[in-house]
Each structure stands twice: as C-alpha cells, then as structure tokens.
Amino acid sequence: MEQILQALQTGAGLFWKAFWALAFGYAFSSLIQVLVPREVIAKYLGRGGMKQTGLAMLLGPASSSCSFAALSAGRALLAKGAALVPMMAFLFGSTNLAPAVAALAWIFLGWQFALALVVGSIAHVAVMAVIVRLTYPEKMLERARKDAAKAGEKRAGMRGDPAEGLPQRWREKLSSGEAWRRIGFVYRSEWGMVWKDLFFGFLIAGAVATLVPDAVFQAIFPRDLAPLLLVPIHALLGPVLAIFTIIGSMGNGPLAAVLWENGVLFAGIIAFLYADFVVIPSLRINTIYYGWRFAAYLGGIFTASAVGAGIIMHALFWALNLIPKPKAGRVQELAQFRIDYVFFLNLAAIAITLAFIWLGRRSARSAEHQASEASRE
Numbered sequence: 001m002e003q004i005l006q007a008l009q010t011g012a013g014l015f016w017k018a019f020w021a022l023a024f025g026y027a028f029s030s031l032i033q034v035l036v037p038r039e040v041i042a043k044y045l046g047r048g049g050m051k052q053t054g055l056a057m058l059l060g061p062a063s064s065s066c067s068f069a070a071l072s073a074g075r076a077l078l079a080k081g082a083a084l085v086p087m088m089a090f091l092f093g094s095t096n097l098a099p100a101v102a103a104l105a106w107i108f109l110g111w112q113f114a115l116a117l118v119v120g121s122i123a124h125v126a127v128m129a130v131i132v133r134l135t136y137p138e139k140m141l142e143r144a145r146k147d148a149a150k151a152g153e154k155r156a157g158m159r160g161d162p163a164e165g166l167p168q169r170w171r172e173k174l175s176s177g178e179a180w181r182r183i184g185f186v187y188r189s190e191w192g193m194v195w196k197d198l199f200f201g202f203l204i205a206g207a208v209a210t211l212v213p214d215a216v217f218q219a220i221f222p223r224d225l226a227p228l229l230l231v232p233i234h235a236l237l238g239p240v241l242a243i244f245t246i247i248g249s250m251g252n253g254p255l256a257a258v259l260w261e262n263g264v265l266f267a268g269i270i271a272f273l274y275a276d277f278v279v280i281p282s283l284r285i286n287t288i289y290y291g292w293r294f295a296a297y298l299g300g301i302f303t304a305s306a307v308g309a310g311i312i313m314h315a316l317f318w319a320l321n322l323i324p325k326p327k328a329g330r331v332q333e334l335a336q337f338r339i340d341y342v343f344f345l346n347l348a349a350i351a352i353t354l355a356f357i358w359l360g361r362r363s364a365r366s367a368e369h370q371a372s373e374a375s376r377e
Contacts, residue, residue: 003211010331011206014108014254015198017342021103022198023349027356028099030186034166035173053125056086060093070094071282075289079148084141085132088301089125095276097121104253105273108331109260112324116270116313124274124309131301140297144290184359208258217262231267235310238264238271239278239303252276257331266323271310277302 060070074091082090095101096117106114166179173179220241221234241259242252252273260269276282278299286295317323 007206007210008203009206010210011202011204011254013337014206014257014331015202016337016346018104018107018253020342020345020349021107022100023353024099024103026100026187026190027352030183030190030356034179034182034186052083052086053089053129056082056090057093057097057121057125060090060095060097071277071285071289075148078145081145084136085125085129088128088132088298091277092121092125092128092274092302096124096274101253101273105256108253108257109269110324112317112322113256113269113273115322116266116317117273119316120270120274120309120313123312124305127308127312128301128305131304135297137294137297140294144294147290147294181359181362184356184362186360187353187356188360202254204255206254208255217259217264221262221264221268223263231265231314232307232311234265234268235271235307235314238268238273238310239275239306242272242275242279254331261326261328261331263326265314266317267310267314269310270313271306274306274309275303278306 070091073094074087077090078084078087102114102117105117166173166176166182221237222230225233256269256273259272264272283295283299286298289295290298314323
C-alpha cells in the first residue's frame with residue numbers, strides 16, 4: 001500500500017512540475033487556432049515540395065497540441081487537397097513541434113532532448129518524404145481523400161474551423177470579444193481532449209518509477225550488444241513500447257524520463273517521443289477516417305520515420321558529444337514539491353486557466369443561446 005501511495009505521489013509531483021508548460025502551451029495553441037484560419041493553411045499545402053513541407057511543419061501548432069485533434073485537422077486538410085507529405089508533416093509538427101512538448105522534454109529530460117526533438121523533426125520528415133516518394137500510393141490516396149471528405153469532423157462541442165467568421169485584420173481579432181471567447185472555448189477543448197493522455201501518462205510514469213525493478217528494463221532493452229546493433233534495436237523498441245503504453249505526445253514525457261533513467265539509449269527515447277501517431281487510438285481514428293489500408297500505410301511510415309530519426313539524432317549528438325548521462329534518482333527529484341520558480345509559474349498558469357475557462361463557458365452559453373433562438377424561428 002505504501003508503494004502505491006508513493007507511485008501516486010510521484011505521478012502527481014511530476015504533473016505539478018509540468019503543469020505550467022502545459023497551460024502555456026495550450027494557451028499558445030488556442031490563440032493560433034482561433035487567429036489563423038484553416039483555409040489559409042490548406043491554401044499553401046497543395047503541393048508536395050520542400051517549401052510546402054517546411055511550411056506545414058511550422059503551421060502544425062496552428063492545429064492542436066493534441067495528436068487526436070491534429071488527426072482531425074489533417075483529415076480536413078487532406079480532403080481540401082493538401083498533398084500527402086505536407087499533410088503528414090503538418091500532423092508531426094502539430095504535436096512534436098508544439099511548445100508544450102519541447103518544454104516537457106526540457107523539464108523531464110534536459111535541454112539536449114528538447115533540441116533533439118526540434119532538430120530531429122527535419123530528419124523525421126526527410127525520412128518520411130523519401131519513403132512516401134518511393135512507395136507513393138496514388139490510387140489509395142485518391143480513395144483516402146474521398147473517405148476523408150465523407151468522414152464527419154467532430155470537435156468537442158464546436159464544429160468546423162474556430163477561426164471562421166471572425167474579422168480578417170489582426171487588430172480587430174485581438175479586440176474582438178467573440179474571438180477571446182472562442183480562444184477560451186478551444187483552451188477548454190484542448191484540456192478535454194488530452195486529460196486522459198495526461199492522467200494515464202503521469203500515472204504510468206509514477207507507477208513505473210516506483211514499482212518496476214531495473215531487471216524489467218534490462219530484459220526489454222538489451223545493453224550488452226555492440227553499439228551498431230544496440231542503437232537501431234533501441235530505436236525500434238521505442239515505437240513498439242509507445243504502442244503498448246497507449247499514450248500520446250502530451251503524456252509520454254514523464255515516462256520517457258523513467259526510461260532514460262533506466263538505461264534506454266538516446267535513440268530509443270527520441271523514437272519513443274516521436275511515436276505518438278502509431279499508438280492504437282491514433283491508428284483507430286485513422287481507420288475511421290480512411291479505412292484500414294491507408295491507416296496502416298500512415299502508421300508504417302510514421303514508425304519507420306521515428307526509428308530513422310532516432311538513429312540519426314543519436315549519431316549526430318554522439319558525434320557532437322551532446323548526449324547527456326542519465327542521472328540516478330532524477331525522476332524522484334523532479335517529483336518533489338518545492339517553493340521555487342515552478343510554484344510561481346504554476347500560479348500564473350492557474351490564473352490563465354481560470355480566465356480561459358470563464359471565457360469558454362461564456363462561449364458555450366452564447367452558442368446555446370443562438371441555437372435556442374434559431375429553433376424558435
């Protein structure tokens with residue numbers, strides 16, 4: 001019983017350490033989603049060139065920090081004519097280039113991992129683009145576009161683009177009460193879509209850090225092989241582990257810290273962090289949107305890209321002597337409650353959250369009122 005309580009305390013402590021980064025990250029994502037119309041994004045992603053692909057990665061955070069919401073936005077973009085590689089780059093950027101994800105990597109793993117996530121995104125998308133070019137499924141893609149157009153897009157209480165119907169000019173948007181109410185609504189929706197990921201992610205991280213002995217990690221992740229074999233094996237096992245943990249990008253940071261502390265190589269950690277689109281819920285959603293064949297194709301490419309990027313980043317950071325050494329007891333240290341900068345950042349994050357929740361409720365009441373008025377007419 002004491003160990004279970006300690007596991008729960010560790011998970012709660014890790015969440016407290018990360019709450020400010022999550023809140024600020026979702027606030028940024030909500031602002032972008034409301035202020036940047038999705039039609040503008042789709043307009044520039046119709047071709048599969050390097051320029052469009054790079055732009056798609058940068059525009060990714062305009063979708064959502066949640067991988068499941070990003071899949072919905074990706075479906076909409078594909079239906080509107082976006083090319084396959086930019087659409088996949090958009091999905092990847094929406095989660096792995098989201099500020100909250102980089103912040104969590106920095107908090108739990110160190111600045112080297114945060115840097116590797118950003119730099120490795122280029123390697124990930126490059127590997128992905130090469131595989132798509134070599135295997136381009138033209139007929140399957142056209143069928144997927146039709147299926148994507150038919151699939152109903154559902155957002156938690158809001159349909160369509162949250163930027164629709166707002167003024168075109170930035171100053172008018174920022175001074176619009178309706179825009180801020182929508183920002184609050186989207187902020188609430190972000191938390192609503194990822195709370196299960198976060199809950200189970202931090203719960204599993206606390207349980208693994210407290211209850212799982214080192215021998216289990218040694219059995220799963222070999223350590224006595226030559227580096228040329230060890231690096232690709234760990235990189236391959238990263239996405240495999242992600243599939244079984246069923247945790248998206250917002251919940252895998254603390255578990256990655258536990259894996260790093262228990263001897264998983266740099267390549268395996270990067271591949272694990274990149275594997276949020278190969279977890280079972282993501283595959284299931286893509287199956288609903290496109291059918292199982294195209295969903296399996298996307299899953300296979302995202303897996304191969306995560307493994308390839310993990311290997312490339314391991315080799316690059318090893319050559320630059322940037323791979324840090326794991327610190328024993330790091331996870332337990334992070335889980336300790338202290339009156340430090342995290343405390344004051346969390347106070348600010350709580351204030352922002354309360355303000356956006358209030359705005360979101362006003363938006364929900366306004367929508368209900370409009371629906372009621374429309375039904376009377």
